Amino acid sequence: MNRIRVAVNGYGVIGKRVADAVRLQEDMTLAGVADIVDDYRLQVAARAGLPVHAATPQAEAPMRAAGIAVAGGLSELLAQSDVVVDCTPKKVAAINKGVYEAAGVKAIFHGGESHALTGHSFVAQANYASALGRSSTRVVSCNTTSIVRTLGALRTAGLLKRARGTLIRRASDPWEAHADGIVNTVVPEKVIPSHQGPDARTVIPDLDVVTIAVKAAHNSSHLHTWWVELTRPATRDEVLAAFRAAPRIAFVRSSDGIVALNSTVELMSDLGRPRGDMWEVALWEDVLAVDGDQAYYTYQVFNQAIVIPETIDAIRALTGIETDPARSIAKTDASLGLRRDFLR
Amino acid sequence: MNRIRVAVNGYGVIGKRVADAVRLQEDMTLAGVADIVDDYRLQVAARAGLPVHAATPQAEAPMRAAGIAVAGGLSELLAQSDVVVDCTPKKVAAINKGVYEAAGVKAIFHGGESHALTGHSFVAQANYASALGRSSTRVVSCNTTSIVRTLGALRTAGLLKRARGTLIRRASDPWEAHADGIVNTVVPEKVIPSHQGPDARTVIPDLDVVTIAVKAAHNSSHLHTWWVELTRPATRDEVLAAFRAAPRIAFVRSSDGIVALNSTVELMSDLGRPRGDMWEVALWEDVLAVDGDQAYYTYQVFNQAIVIPETIDAIRALTGIETDPARSIAKTDASLGLRRDFLR
Amino acid sequence: MNRIRVAVNGYGVIGKRVADAVRLQEDMTLAGVADIVDDYRLQVAARAGLPVHAATPQAEAPMRAAGIAVAGGLSELLAQSDVVVDCTPKKVAAINKGVYEAAGVKAIFHGGESHALTGHSFVAQANYASALGRSSTRVVSCNTTSIVRTLGALRTAGLLKRARGTLIRRASDPWEAHADGIVNTVVPEKVIPSHQGPDARTVIPDLDVVTIAVKAAHNSSHLHTWWVELTRPATRDEVLAAFRAAPRIAFVRSSDGIVALNSTVELMSDLGRPRGDMWEVALWEDVLAVDGDQAYYTYQVFNQAIVIPETIDAIRALTGIETDPARSIAKTDASLGLRRDFLR
Amino acid sequence: MNRIRVAVNGYGVIGKRVADAVRLQEDMTLAGVADIVDDYRLQVAARAGLPVHAATPQAEAPMRAAGIAVAGGLSELLAQSDVVVDCTPKKVAAINKGVYEAAGVKAIFHGGESHALTGHSFVAQANYASALGRSSTRVVSCNTTSIVRTLGALRTAGLLKRARGTLIRRASDPWEAHADGIVNTVVPEKVIPSHQGPDARTVIPDLDVVTIAVKAAHNSSHLHTWWVELTRPATRDEVLAAFRAAPRIAFVRSSDGIVALNSTVELMSDLGRPRGDMWEVALWEDVLAVDGDQAYYTYQVFNQAIVIPETIDAIRALTGIETDPARSIAKTDASLGLRRDFLR
Structure with a gap:
């Protein structure tokens, strides 16, 4: 088969x-x-041999001046592609959609865009099949992906009645030096529910979930705290088993010294992960508490990487090169090296 | 009456x-x-005319060397006092308790100590009467005080069924330069529920409340996010009215530009508050959401100041100079200048 | 005399x-x-009785909607004024200048503007006399003010040959929640010398001073580190005496527990300073080192307040109500409560 | 040859x-x-196949309980080794030295220890030859290593007269969650000169260097700002050539988007560096300024990695398996992949 x-x-x-x-x-x-x-990011890409294209005509000259061997414009790139993954900043994607359609290329957008842009929102384990053959989809945001993975796991196990979460978001991405940062404060979102809870319903429509979001003064990843009402009294082991049965959730333990967001950053580095990436939702196994029909837990969302496996699966779904969700997930996870536990 | x-x-x-x-x-x-x-803190106190005592014999010489006019030791201070407020670090208080008892002085401890130390935990609006005439009590911690004030308000209004909160704590106090700080991370507590929820039950025994606590990389105060199940479907105005009816809760609004923890710090400064203190729980009026029997809200706990009015009331309760809770609260709040709204 | x-x-x-x-x-x-x-800042001002004016016609309606009793527009305010202090953001002031001139009102600008705007830059102790009767001046920035105060002190004592400083700037102002912050990094300025050194020469033209500036991940104030070559070998006491002889420099000591930028923030609070302001340059007396003709020291610049006394003096200089620099400085410092030492 | x-x-x-x-x-x-x-760090090491030893008898049982296949004690490890690299916390090393000597194993210590411990301090490019055959040496600290590399480069080129630097240190290491952090402040060291300047003279005795050190609220690495007086007026190109001629200094440029400490962290990640390590001193080529006999520059010290190549060279020097400094440096740098420029 052709790639x-x-x-x-x-x-x-x-x-x-x-x-x-x-x-x-x-x-x-x-x-x-x-x-x-044309800065260091594209210079490294070009020097590593990636075909770098100028997304706009104006960008080409500065790129060449920075030593980047420009392979062509966006239209040339699209002409050589079956599918495009749009990773441009918010708002730009809506304009790009028409360009992709005109070029006859399938397109994947990300969570900064609205569900309405494509009419389909994607998390592999939840709705891969519904994306088969579509011309476009939206891989939901990092936080929403984590919600669908975890609440989806409880739902699949028949345990989920309703869930209420607080999202403690990072202020900016680690590389940013000039924008978006906050200093010595916490900024709550002005509206409850924050968009992530409702957004999860674009993937699993009947979820009873409400989220409250705040932004804290760090840049290393997000932390979620959850209260879940179960459909029935359950044991701690039952809840853990539900999470263990779902893909892309990995357990961590404070007893292993994983005590904060920066612990897993160090752990990923120790494991030799490329870019220190953690694609899994890291759920604290020994912090999870179950009391009758009430469950409480916290997990970490490494926002830079968590949607990457979903995006790979979305490519397969749109193009139909793999029709079985589980097989696509398995291929993706094996290629990247996802784990269900980092230390066991 | 004598003071x-x-x-x-x-x-x-x-x-x-x-x-x-x-x-x-x-x-x-x-x-x-x-x-x-003997550092700047005590030097300023002494130069401002406060009688400064050496709490241990060893402390006296360095204090004098630093120019502090030492008025005596702890025993001399206790001999001139009817009640002592213990504000020493955790663990020290348990030892002090015997000293205070031997000196025949009533004693107030703070939230770092356990309920067992005194057998009584205090929040003025909840249980002032039960502290009348006691020899000692414990003013609960800043976070627990805020929980009792807010959930107590809903309970008094007959609206509280159960509550689940996430506490985003500050990493250290603003003056600290050498200890306890964290950098670029969030540290979740290892146990759910965190101690604040159960601790609130030392004041209101039948509260159905569970808290999850994390520590974030700022030092300016705490932020709480809450989900509350009400006893019945209610309107937003009913919930706001319940909070408005209780003392020591003040509304703030993001529409007024109060958008983060550091906004109120600036606001207190603009209001000319001494030390920039906010004794009230600052609850975001326009963020509060009510959906049937579900209420959601966020508030700020200025940890350095919120227990101060409670401590003043506790002095009155233990000594019995004021037997009416509402009158003590009114006296305290008028003396400090507490408000129910900072801008209206 | 009229005010x-x-x-x-x-x-x-x-x-x-x-x-x-x-x-x-x-x-x-x-x-x-x-x-x-029209946010909380102006609401507090209006409720405190200050005459609040709408600086633009469009601003008036939202201000009134926020409950602010608008006293008029900018032109009405200027018509009732002898001098205007322009504290608008960078770039706006250049436009305002024409408005002030047309209204026949003297004007004071701040350090965000260029020297060319007014042709005169002001630090009271250095060049008060040259501002007498002028129609406008620029009070230089917080950092430049501190440089002129300290190097001016050494120069007055005949000790200054040349100086090289590193400025560790705060990332944003304490109240800011949505802009300018940085997280977990240090950002060096792209050009050496940074503008502050040359800018000091707009006040003292013959200074041999070079500055390097960086921005660090805090918001509490600036820290400067300096190496100074003296005109001759001197003792530590001679250098300290030079600083002590100049106005608006106050000594602090690490031996008093003043060990970091946030120590003085707490100290100002302990001293009951309004808004916790420190108008003085806080120079660490016990860190200062002198080795032959080489002097080394560090000081703190509380950027929100340090230019306030200079601004008051500039009002007197422009309007000529006080022609003696030393008397204006003395009036200003007495009114605000400036000190030469916070603890001695 | 045997390894x-x-x-x-x-x-x-x-x-x-x-x-x-x-x-x-x-x-x-x-x-x-x-x-x-016995936490995640050792667990990962053991699972990756490294022979993990218990450094103390008490450590063995918890290690085994954590699933670590303990290969033996410290004495067993030393019995199988020719040289030991001591990377224990400060103060522990002094005790260990006797253990290593008794075991007949050569030893390398790190910069947290004093020069007196071994009587020899090491930076490969400066004094490799003097370490040949010694039983022990001390690889100096990250900051001192960077000083020896850069000032050593200028000295080798005959350009260095004297140097004055400010060191803006990171508050804690990235993995730390419970200690050493600072929040929203800058902490200057109490003594000038800070120890790094004098410490560089343990390697190059006649350096005229003074350092001032402060700690800022980030954890990503150190930034140094320098003023250097040259032996003669020189051009910018001459100074750059001096740095370019020395090993383990790499140029970065703000014009490439390398604008802050976190820029190179992202760059190392983009380059696929293991653990995101930067072993080189990253010196801003386009920020460096030369004015007659005055040079000014800034560079970044990635404290976790910069001493690693030095340590490898020190192993060769002590054991004598390579007597030529340049050949050892070349071997080390090739094995790790050090670069003189990350983008050119």
């Missing part, structure tokens, strides 16, 4: 990781990446 | 504020403060 | 402090303040 | 990197690592 040719438009925090992951798949090839930036 | 003579043992973040507040009361006089430290 | 009528245009971090300080002067009266914002 | 057998005692931030680097050398083999900790 699917994948374009990545937008080579930022998500785009660079999608490009890395595509190159690890046996059924895909990276057609190239496009961006409008 | 109650109050000693403050431990002149740190809480102790200095208790001393300030005592001096504002018409029915109290500050007998003096005691500490073992 | 000078002062308008404050821009009621932010600097503007609110200028307004406070003007009201403390016996020879000035606050005509009013103007801004375009 | 040198290397033990690593202390498997923390430095120890784990030394172990990684040893395994990349063709003339070395890792005999094993020892520690007293």
Whole structure:
């Protein structure tokens, strides 16, 4: 079978990781990446041999001046691609959609865009089948992905009645030096529920979930705290088993010294993970508490990486090169090296 | 009537504020403060005319070397006092209790100590009467005080069924430069429920409340997010009215530009508050959401100041100089200048 | 003598402090303040009785909607004023200058503007006399003010040959929740020398000074580290005496527990300073080292307040109500309560 | 030739990197690592197949309980080693030295220890030859290593007269969650000069260097700002050429988007560096300024990794398996992949 040719438009925090992951798949090839930036990020990509395209005509000259061997424009890239993964900043994607359609290329968008843009929102374990053959989908945001994974796990086990979560978000991405940062404060969102809870219902419509979100003064990842009402009194082991049965959730334990968001950052580094990435939801096994029909737990969402496996699966779903969700998930997870436990 | 003579043992973040507040009361006089430290904090106190005592014999010489006019030892201070407010670090208080008893002085401890130390835990609006005439009590911690104030308000209004909260705590106090700080992380507590929820039941025994606590990388105060199940479907106005009817809760609004923990810090400064203190729980009026029998809200706990009015009331309760809870609360709040709304 | 009528245009971090300080002067009266914002900051000002003006016509309606009793527009304010202190954001001031001139009102700008805007830059102790009777001046920035105060002190004592400083700036102002913050990094300025060294020469033209500036992940104030080559070998006491002889420099000591930027923040609070302000340069007396003709020291610049006394003096200089620099400085410092040592 | 057998005692931030680097050398083999900790860090090491030893008898049982296959005690490890690299916390090393001597094993200590411990302090490019055949040496600290590299480069080029630097240190290491952090402040060291300047003279005795050190509220690495007086007026290109001629200094440029400490962290990740390590001093080429005989520059010290190549060289020097400094440096740098420029 021919490999699917994948374009990545937008080579930022998500785009660079999608490009890395595509190159690890046996059924895909990276057609190239496009961006409008000419700084170190694109320079490294070009010097590493990636075909770098100028996403706009104006971007080409500065890119060449920065020593980047520009392979062409966005249209040339799309002409060589079966599917494009849009990793551009919020609002840009809506404009791009028309460009992709005109080029006859299937398109994957990310969680910064609205569900309405594509009419389909994607998390592999929840609704892969419904994306088969579509011309486009939206991989939901990092936080929403984590919610669908974890509440989806409880739902699949028949345990989920309703859930209320607090999301303690990172203030900015680790590389950012000039924008979005906050200092010595916590900023609550002005509206309850925050968008992540409702957004999860674009994937699993009948979820009873409400989220409250705040932004804290760190940049290393998100932390969620959850209260869940179960459908019946259950044991701690039953709840753990429900999480263990679902993909892309990995247990961590404070008894192993994993005591904070930065612990897993160090752990991923110790494990030799590329870019220190954690694609799994890291759920604290020994913090999880169950009291009758009430469950409480916390987990970490490494926002830069968690949607990468979903994006790879979305490529397979749209293009139909793999019709079995479980097999796509298995291929993706094996290629990246996802684990169900980092230490056991 | 004679003024109650109050000693403050431990002149740190809480102790200095208790001393300030005592001096504002018409029915109290500050007998003096005691500490073992000789740095700027005690130097300022001494130069401001406060009677500074050496809490241990060893502390006296360095204090004098630092220019502090030492008024005596702890025993001299206790001999001139009717009640002592213990603001020493955790664990020290248990030892002090015997000293206070031997001196025949009533004693107030703070939330770092266990309920068992005194057998009585205090929040003025909830159980003032039960502290009348006791020899000692414990003013509960800042977070627990806020929980009793807010859930107590809903309970008084007959609206509270159960509550689940997440506490995003500050990492250290603002003055600390060498200890306890965290950098670029969030640290979840290892046990759910965190101690604050159960601790609230030392004041209101039948509360159905569970708390999850984390520590974030800021030092300016705590933020709580809450989900509450009401006893019945209610309107948003009913819930707001319940909070408005209770003392020491003040509304803030994001529409007024109060959008984060540091907003109220600036607001207190603009209001000319001493030390920039906010004694009230600041509850976001326009963020509060009610959906049937479900209520959601966030509030801020300014940990350095919130227990100060409770401590003043506890002095009145133990000594019996005021037997009416509402009158003590009114006196305290008028002396400090507490408000129900900072801008309306 | 009639009091000078002062308008404050821009009621932010600097503007609110200028307004406070003007009201403390016996020879000035606050005509009013103007801004375009209607949030808590202006609401507090209005409720405290300050005449609040709408700086633009569009600002008036939202201000009134927020409950602010608008006293008029900017032109009405200028018509009632002898001098206006412009505390608007960078770039806005250049436009305002024409408005002030047309209104026949003298004007004071701040350090965010260029020297060319007024052709005169002001630090009271250095060049008060040259501002007498001018129609406008620029009070230099917080960092530049500190440089002129300290290097000016050494120069006055005949000790200054040349100076090289590193400025560790705060990332944002304490109240800011949505902009300018940085997380877990240090950002060096792209050009050496940074602008502050050359800017000091707009006040003292022959200074041999070079500065390197970086931005660190805190919001509490700036820290400077300096190496100075003296004109001759000197003793530590000679250097300290030079600093002691100059106004608006106060000594602090690590031996008193003043060990970091946040120590003085607590100290100002302990001293009961309004808004916790430190108008003085806080120079660490016991860290200062002198080795032959080499001197090394560090000091703290509380950026929100340090230019306030200079601004008050600039009002007197422009209007000529006080022609003697030393007497103006003495009046200002007495009204605010400046000290040469916070603990001795 | 037989490979040198290397033990690593202390498997923390430095120890784990030394172990990684040893395994990349063709003339070395890792005999094993020892520690007293049983958390995720040692668990990962053991599961990766490293021989993990219990550094104390008491540590063995908890290690085994955590699933670590303990290979033996420290004495067993030393018996199988030619040289031990001590990466234990400060103060422990002094005790260990006797143990190593008794075992007849050569030993390398790190910069937390005093020069007096071994009587020899090591930076490869400066004094490799003097360490040949010694029984022990001390690889100086990250900051001192960077000073010797950069000032050594200028000295070798005959350009260095004297240097004055400010060191803006990180508050804690990235993995730390419970200690040493600071929040919203900058902490200056109480003594000028800070120890790093004098410490550089343990390697190059006649350096005229003074350092001032402060600790800022980040954990990602150190930033240094320098003023250097040259022996003669020079051009910018001459100064750059001097740095370019020395090993282990790499140029970065703000024009490439490397604008802050966290930029290079992202860059190392983009380059696929293990653990995101930067072993080179990253010196901003386009920020460096030269004015006559005055040079000014800033550079970044990635404290977790910069001493690793020095440690590998120190192993060769002590054991004499390579007597030529330049050849040892070349071997080390090739094995790790050091670069002189990350983007050109």
